[in-house]
Amino acid sequence: MQPLPREFYDRDTIQVARELLGKYLVMRRGGGERVGRIVETEAYLGPHDLAAHSSKGRTPRTEVMFGPPGHAYVYLIYGMHHCVNVVTQAEGHASAVLLRALEPVRNLEARCQGPGLLCKAMGIDRRLNGHDLVSEDFFIAEPEQPQRIAIVRRPRIGVDYAGHWAKRLLRFYIRDNPCVSRR
DNA sequence: TGCACGATGAAC
DNA sequence: TTCATCGTGCAC
Secondary structure, rough: OOOOOOHHHOOOOHHHHEEEEEOOEOOOOOOOOEEEEEEEEEEEEEOOOOOHHHHHHOOOOOOHHHHOOOOEEEEOOOOOOOEEEEEOOOOOEEEEEEEEEEEEEEEEOOOEEOHHHHHHHHOOOHHHOOOOOOOEEEEOOOOOOOOOOEEEOOOOOOHHHHHHHHHOOOOEOOOOOOOOOOO
């Protein structure tokens, strides 16, 4: 399995969010290899998107979002759960795609439906913030035999504070997949 | 220096 | 519906 090239991430964020569905998230740190199939994502469209962390401006926390594409933006939420995003588009664009749920493929026994559970199952924490996904130990790859999928669009979860941005259909998931966090 | 509040998950 | 738990951004 080959890591997706940086050009994959250096594109329109909605396009990346859709195309990440069905891809494999691979973790080769700490011994064995853990692999999950991405079944649910959300797009965060830069500083003007009031639901995006980058709407707060360039801060120590959001620094990675403002950086080059293809890097992991990992943060702690509610003091106890981690969430992982992939940075998209050109440096300074400050957009990203949140990975919300996986379907277990290899060495994933724990449930991984929801961004916090996904990180727990894959062993992702803030030490991986800024990690380059164009690498050999933590990356995203095209599966050997890609499946044909139907994509459902819904409003993003937990962003009711974001005004009209909360209504945008920026959450994507694989139709009828049982591992999606919410219907 | 203090404080309100989450891109959540689990229990009740 | 409530709560655990703490880093972040912003008010003072």
